[in-house]
Amino acid sequence: MEDVAFRAPASPGQSRGEARTGGEAALRGKIAIWWFLASEIMLFGGLITSFVLARLGGAAGTHEPLNVTVAAVNTFVLLTSSYTMVEAFAAAEHGNRPGMRFFLAVTVLAGLGFLGLKVYEYSGEIAHGFTPGRGGFWSFYYTMTGLHALHVLIGVVVNSALLVMAGAAIRRPYRVELAGLYWHFVDIVWIFLFPLLYLT
Amino acid sequence: MTPALATAAAPPHQAAGFWRTYVVSTDHKTIAKQYLTLGLVMALIGGYLAYVMRWQLAYPDTSVPGFGFVGPETYNTLVTMHGTIMVFFVAMPILLGTFGNFLIPLMIGARDMAFPKLNALSFWLLATGSLVLVVSFFVPGGAAAAGWTGYPPLSARAEYTGVEWGLNLWLLAHAIEFAAFLLGGVNFLTTAITMRAHGLTPGRLPLMIWQLLTASVLFLLSVGPLIAGAIMLLMDRIAGTGFFLPDRGGEPLLWQHLFWFFGHPEVYVVLLPPLGAVLEVLSVFSRKPIFGYRLIIGGTLAAGALSFIVWAHHMFVSGMDPRLAMPFSITTILISVPFALIMFAMIATLWRGSIRFETPMLWALGFVAMFITGGLTGIFNGSAPADIYIANTYFVVAHFHYTLFAAVFFGGFAGLYFWYPKMFGRMLGDRLGPLHFWLTLVFFNLTFFPMHWLGLAGMVRRIADPTQYEMLVPYQYLNVFVTVSSLGLIVAQGIFLLNFFLSLVRGRMAPANPWQAATLEWTTSSPPPHGNWGPALPEVERGAYDYSFPGAAQDWLPQRRLAVPAIAGGQE
Amino acid sequence: MITRRYLFVWIWLLALMTLSLFMGVAPVARHAAVTLMFTVAAIKTVLVAVHFMHLKIEPWLIYAIALVPVAMVVGFMFTLFPDFVFVR
Numbered sequence: 108m109e110d111v112a113f114r115a116p117a118s119p120g121q122s123r124g125e126a127r128t129g130g131e132a133a134l135r136g137k138i139a140i141w142w143f144l145a146s147e148i149m150l151f152g153g154l155i156t157s158f159v160l161a162r163l164g165g166a167a168g169t170h171e172p173l174n175v176t177v178a179a180v181n182t183f184v185l186l187t188s189s190y191t192m193v194e195a196f197a198a199a200e201h202g203n204r205p206g207m208r209f210f211l212a213v214t215v216l217a218g219l220g221f222l223g224l225k226v227y228e229y230s231g232e233i234a235h236g237f238t239p240g241r242g243g244f245w246s247f248y249y250t251m252t253g254l255h256a257l258h259v260l261i262g263v264v265v266n267s268a269l270l271v272m273a274g275a276a277i278r279r280p281y282r283v284e285l286a287g288l289y290w291h292f293v294d295i296v297w298i299f300l301f302p303l304l305y306l307t
Numbered sequence: 308m309t310p311a312l313a314t315a316a317a318p319p320h321q322a323a324g325f326w327r328t329y330v331v332s333t334d335h336k337t338i339a340k341q342y343l344t345l346g347l348v349m350a351l352i353g354g355y356l357a358y359v360m361r362w363q364l365a366y367p368d369t370s371v372p373g374f375g376f377v378g379p380e381t382y383n384t385l386v387t388m389h390g391t392i393m394v395f396f397v398a399m400p401i402l403l404g405t406f407g408n409f410l411i412p413l414m415i416g417a418r419d420m421a422f423p424k425l426n427a428l429s430f431w432l433l434a435t436g437s438l439v440l441v442v443s444f445f446v447p448g449g450a451a452a453a454g455w456t457g458y459p460p461l462s463a464r465a466e467y468t469g470v471e472w473g474l475n476l477w478l479l480a481h482a483i484e485f486a487a488f489l490l491g492g493v494n495f496l497t498t499a500i501t502m503r504a505h506g507l508t509p510g511r512l513p514l515m516i517w518q519l520l521t522a523s524v525l526f527l528l529s530v531g532p533l534i535a536g537a538i539m540l541l542m543d544r545i546a547g548t549g550f551f552l553p554d555r556g557g558e559p560l561l562w563q564h565l566f567w568f569f570g571h572p573e574v575y576v577v578l579l580p581p582l583g584a585v586l587e588v589l590s591v592f593s594r595k596p597i598f599g600y601r602l603i604i605g606g607t608l609a610a611g612a613l614s615f616i617v618w619a620h621h622m623f624v625s626g627m628d629p630r631l632a633m634p635f636s637i638t639t640i641l642i643s644v645p646f647a648l649i650m651f652a653m654i655a656t657l658w659r660g661s662i663r664f665e666t667p668m669l670w671a672l673g674f675v676a677m678f679i680t681g682g683l684t685g686i687f688n689g690s691a692p693a694d695i696y697i698a699n700t701y702f703v704v705a706h707f708h709y710t711l712f713a714a715v716f717f718g719g720f721a722g723l724y725f726w727y728p729k730m731f732g733r734m735l736g737d738r739l740g741p742l743h744f745w746l747t748l749v750f751f752n753l754t755f756f757p758m759h760w761l762g763l764a765g766m767v768r769r770i771a772d773p774t775q776y777e778m779l780v781p782y783q784y785l786n787v788f789v790t791v792s793s794l795g796l797i798v799a800q801g802i803f804l805l806n807f808f809l810s811l812v813r814g815r816m817a818p819a820n821p822w823q824a825a826t827l828e829w830t831t832s833s834p835p836p837h838g839n840w841g842p843a844l845p846e847v848e849r850g851a852y853d854y855s856f857p858g859a860a861q862d863w864l865p866q867r868r869l870a871v872p873a874i875a876g877g878q879e
Numbered sequence: 880m881i882t883r884r885y886l887f888v889w890i891w892l893l894a895l896m897t898l899s900l901f902m903g904v905a906p907v908a909r910h911a912a913v914t915l916m917f918t919v920a921a922i923k924t925v926l927v928a929v930h931f932m933h934l935k936i937e938p939w940l941i942y943a944i945a946l947v948p949v950a951m952v953v954g955f956m957f958t959l960f961p962d963f964v965f966v967r
Contacts, residue, residue, distance in 0.1 A: 131501070135421045139497040141944045142527055146489055148945075149531025152952030153568075157535065157550070157561055159956060160963035166556050175903070182896055186923075190889035193931045197882045206880050240547030243556045250542050250550075284933075291931045298923045302916040306903040500940075528948055532955070564959055615951060616958075628961035 133281035140288050151296050154254065158247045158303065167243040177228050178305045181221050182297065185259075188217030189294040192266070192287045199280035204273060207283065211270040214290070218263035225256050248304055255300060258293045266290065331431075333423035334837060335408045338430050340730065342404030345430075346397050347804075349437055353392035354797055360385045365783075365790035367772035380469060382771035383452035388444070390455025391477065394577065395484050396437050398715045402580040403488065403526075404433070406722055407495050407519045409730060413828035414513050416504025416845040416867075418838045421497040429491040436483035443476035451477035454769065456566055459551035459559045463543045478541050485530050492523035504827065506847035506868065513826045513851040514597065517604050518583030521611045522576045529572035529615065536565030563625050567618035575614045577711060579607065581718020582649065585671040588721045589653055591824045592668035593660025594862055596852040599652040606645035606652075613642040623691045624698045632691040639689035643682060650679055661855070661862075665822070666740030667725035673748050674717035681709025684759070699769075702762025708755045716747065720803070727807075728821050732834040733814030739806040746799035753792035757785045823863050826851050830867045888930045895919050895926075 161167035191213040198206030229249075239249040265286045269276045276283055332338065355373075362369075363377040363385075370376050377385070408426065412419055420426045443450045450473040453462035457477075465471040499520055503512075539550040540562065549555025551562050590597040597603065619627060619635040653675050662668065684706040687693045697703060720743075727735045764782050766773055773779040773786055820829040827845055828835070846868040853864040899919045902912045929935045934942065 135497050135501050137941070138500055138944075139422065139493045141941050142493045142496050143489070145944050145948045146527045146531050148948040148952065149528055150534050151531075152948065152955070153532030153535030153565060154539075156532070156952060156956040156959070157539070157565070160561070160959055161558065163960075164558075164963040164966065166558055166963070175900075179896075179900055183893065186892045186896060187889065189927060189931055190885060190892075193885050194880075194882060197885065198880060201880070203880060238547070239542065240549070240555075243549055246539075246542065246548035246550055246555075246557075249546070250539060250548065254538065288932055291927050295924050295927055298920050298927070302899055302920055306899065306916055307913050528951065531948075558963060560962060561959075564962070568955060616954075628966070630961050631958070 132279070133284070136281055136285045137288070140285050144288065144292050147292060151254075151299075154247075154251055155299060155303065158251065161243055161247065167247055173248070173305050174228050174231065175305050177224050178301060181224050182301050184217050184221050184224070185294050185297050188214045188221070189291050191217065192290045196280065196283045196287050199276055199283045202277060204277050207277065208270060208273050211266055211273075211276075211283075215263055215266045215270060218259055218266065221259055222256060222263070225252065251300055251304065255293070255296055258296070262286070262290045262293050331427055333419070333427050335412050335420050335423065335426060336730070336835065338426055339405045339407075339409035341430050342400045342408060342433070343730075345434060345437060346401035346405065349392050349396040349400070352441070353389055353397055354800070356385050356389040356392070357793065358797055360389060361790040361793045363771060364773060365787040367774055377771070379771040380452065381449070383454075383468065383769070384450050384470075384473075386769050387451045387454050387457075387477075388440075391451070391481075392440065393715075394455065394573070394711075395481065396433075396440065398577045398711070398719075399484075399488060400433060402577060402715065402719055402722075403519070403522060404430070404491065406515070406580050406584065406726075407491070407523070409726065410515055410828065411495055411498055411519060412502070413729070413831070413835065413839060414516050414826055415499055415502060415507055416827050416840070416847065417498060417502040418840065418844070420494050421502060422494050425490055426494050429487045429494065432483055432487035432490070436480045436487060439476050439483060440480040443473045443480065446472045446476065449473050456570070457540065457562075458566075459540060459543065459557075459562050460553065463540060463551045463559075465544065475541065475544060478537050478544075481537055482534065485534055488526055489530065492527045495523045496520060496527075504845050504847050507827075507866075510601075511847060511850045511866065513583075514586045514600070514603055514607075515580075515583035517607055518579040518586075521607050522579040525572040525579075525611050525614060526576045529569045529576075532565045533569035536562055560622075560625060560627060563622050563627075564618070567621045568615075570621060571618045572611075572614045574711060575611065578714045578718075579611075581674065581714045581722060582607075584722030584725065585674045585718050586653065586656075587824075587826070588667045588671040588725050589656045589675075590852045590854065591725075591822050592663045592665060592671070593657050594663070594854045595656055595660040596850075596854055597652070598655035598658075599648075600850070600852065603649055603652050606648040610642055610645040610649075613638060613645070617642055617689075620689050620691075620694070623694045636689060636691045640686065643686060643689075646682060650675065650682075666735070666737060666744060667721050667822075669741060669744045670717050670721035670724060673744065674713060674721060677709060677713035677717055677748075677751070681706055681713055684709065697762055699767055700762035701758040701766045701768060704768050705755050705758035705762060708758070712751070712755070716751070720744070720747075725822065726828075727810070728817030729828055729833050729835070731811055731814075732817055733810050734817050734821060735810045736806050736814060739802050739809075743799060743802040743806065746802065747796065750792050750796035750799055754789055754796050757789050757792075761785050761789075823861075825853055825863045825865050827866055830865055884930065888926050891926060892923055895923050 158167060191210045195207050195210035195214060198204075198210055237245055239245055269283060269286055329337065332341075359371050359374045359377060360382065362371040362374075363382055368376070368378075408420070411417075440450075448465075448469060448471045450470070451457070451462075452468040452470045453474060457474075461467050462474060465474070468474070499512075499516060539548070542548040543550050543552060543557070549557040551557045551559050553559060586597060586603065617635060617639045619631050620639040623632055623635075684702070687697065688703060688706055724735055724740060727733075761779075761782060764779065765776075766779050766782065766786075770776075774783055817833040819832050821833070822829070827847065830845060831839055831841075847866050848868040849864060849866055851866055853859075853866075855862050856864050899916045902915050902919075905912060928945065934945065
């Protein structure tokens with residue numbers, strides 16, 4: 108059945124020749140990453156489910172004052188980094204090494220910026236006495252955003268590795284795509300965390 | 308996709324040092340043996356804990372030979388760690404780790420896994436997790452003592468069990484173990500999807516592969532919520548959050564849902580690989596095609612899908628909404644249908660076969676008998692009205708061991724005796740094998756069957772001293788009986804270890820295909836060389852179970868396309 | 880070098896983000912605002928998944944791997960409603 112499933116081109120670059128995208132290796136990597144992401148969906152899904160249930164049932168308390176401005180800037184930063192990541196892949200596919208390096212660098216900087224703002228946010232909240240032990244809402248807030256920040260950190264490390272080894276990434280552009288799939292997933296998680304924690 | 312791979316050249320066989328050959332090897336066969344070694348070592352620890360527990364139950368508050376005095380607190384640790392070790396660090400490494408790593412590339416005609424380095428990483432992560440778990444015995448306060456299910460609030464506060472770092476390390480060990488099997492599962496699936504030999508369509512895959520893949524999918528999709536729960540529990544313990552603690556506004560019940568959403572698929576993660584091994588063995592030693600190949604695949608997938616919607620049958624007495632009891636009873640009874648189908652297919656495979664009672668076959672038959680027994684008590688546990696009476700008693704303990712212990716032991720040994728020649732290049736001694744089987748079968752039943760009676764008499768699980776309860780005093784002779792039998796069961800496993808190591812050095816050299824089996828792995832040498840297949844990858848021209856094929860010169864037709872057609876006129 | 884399609888998607892994402900921020904302070908009924916916010920989040924997810932993660936051109940197996948867990952999470956959540964939401 109999978110034989111039929113994969114008759115479609117496995118990546119946008121495949122029409123431009125398998126040599127560039129790596130054909131078999133790219134396909135394997137992509138299937139592996141997607142299975143991994145499936146389990147990640149279940150992980151964050153479990154957390155989000157717990158939060159929604161606690162919130163609707165009242166266990167997570169009511170909405171607490173958070174720094175919406177910083178979070179909105181962070182949302183902008185992460186959405187933009189998703190865009191630059193996919194541009195980095197497009198550049199890598201075209202063999203455009205300076206372009207790929209530029210967009211990867213922007214993505215890494217955006218990830219670091221996100222983490223910096225998050226630290227700023229945390230320190231402000233803790234300074235006001237809103238620690239994880241402060242109640243149901245804060246338990247979820249720190250656990251969910253903390254786990255997400257850990258994922259951002261991993262993504263920053265992976266993207267930095269690609270940036271440092273740009274030559275290898277140009278020869279195997281599918282690696283940029285695989286890192287990108289993970290990065291976009293982290294972005295999607297934030298797309299849900301932002302309204303869940305800050306806006307509702 | 309596969310033809311592109313078929314041209315891949317054999318990896319060069321280079322002489323590597325001890326370190327690269329045995330320790331950080333990326334060869335899937337070596338990694339499989341590493342999983343086996345780790346699983347057996349952990350089984351010794353888990354078995355030792357079982358022995359101490361049983362002694363305490365039979366002769367409460369006497370000094371256990373080889374351990375010392377067991378108090379109630381220590382008993383909690385024993386129960387917890389026995390369950391954790393046996394399920395996560397014995398059953399999974401041996402059944403999923405060993406069989407998956409060894410068989411997936413060999414049965415699909417690949418040279419190795421899709422990501423060999425990731426594969427080595429998976430094993431070493433698991434080894435690290437095991438180490439963390441073993442170390443947790445020796446930290447101040449001892450190892451985790453909140454049950455293998457770790458229910459809060461008991462598990463959420465150190466002062467409730469007196470265990471501080473032991474339980475944190477227990478959570479950490481789980482996290483590492485899950486990461487290991489997550490990466491392993493991704494590897495299994497990617498390998499089997501993209502690297503099958505030319506001609507090996509899904510409809511020709513050996514059932515063992517179907518079972519291993521279904522188990523991997525179940526694990527990948529179920530473990531997320533439990534990881535989430537474990538993170539939350541750890542936060543409750545070290546960061547003062549209130550997810551599961553009622554006095555901080557938390558919900559203890561939420562943990563149970565998160566745990567069992569994983570927990571029920573997990574028992575199938577453990578069950579399906581030995582089920583696959585039994586299916587292979589039954590077909591080979593009956594010299595008959597497996598009965599209902601497609602039916603079995605359908606049944607496996609159906610059981611896998613259903614396993615995600617039965618979890619709350621573990622929670623009928625938990626205080627969850629009673630409206631949930633009925634739907635979960637129904638799905639639970641429903642899930643026995645696909646398993647009944649598979650059992651019938653097993654028995655129908657035997658029907659009118661030319662049965663060869665070699666050791667693997669004995670274990671496979673033992674599996675069928677014991678698993679059906681365990682499955683029948685599952686019907687009682689699955690229906691809420693009956694379960695509310697027997698929940699948390701030894702009846703459930705008996706049911707659990709008849710299903711899971713039977714799967715791990717009878718199914719696992721069927722597979723181990725069957726593939727041992729392929730793994731190690733020597734035959735297991737065939738005198739000790741049947742002795743091991745018969746002793747295990749007898750002592751297994753003597754150990755676990757009386758537990759049904761104890762449970763119905765009201766003996767609750769996880770109590771350190773049954774004689775404290777007046778109603779249980781008349782049944783204490785049963786506890787003594789069970790303990791003596793369990794000693795027999797443990798000693799009988801010594802026969803296996805003896806056989807295992809003796810055969811490793813003194814066993815008869817194994818031919819490529821000692822059992823005259825049809826699947827791909829039996830067409831390469833025993834043990835297979837590095838790269839598995841020599842210069843050319845195998846090609847497949849038929850299904851996996853063509854035994855006693857009419858008109859064929861020999862009574863089995865290998866899956867692999869041979870230079871000389873095995874049957875006049877060629878194709879199926 | 881800019882890919883026009885990706886740029887468009889990015890602009891759409893930013894526009895949707897602004898919309899949900901606006902809904903947080905807009906003088907509309909609470910549940911209407913919340914519903915809209917999560918609709919917006921779902922649309923953003925689809926945009927990222929389809930265009931940035933290339934689901935648009937992926938075979939069905941990848942779709943299944945992506946969608947089955949989402950369906951399972953949603954099912955899990957609703958199954959637990961009687962235990963945590965309807966009790967109070």
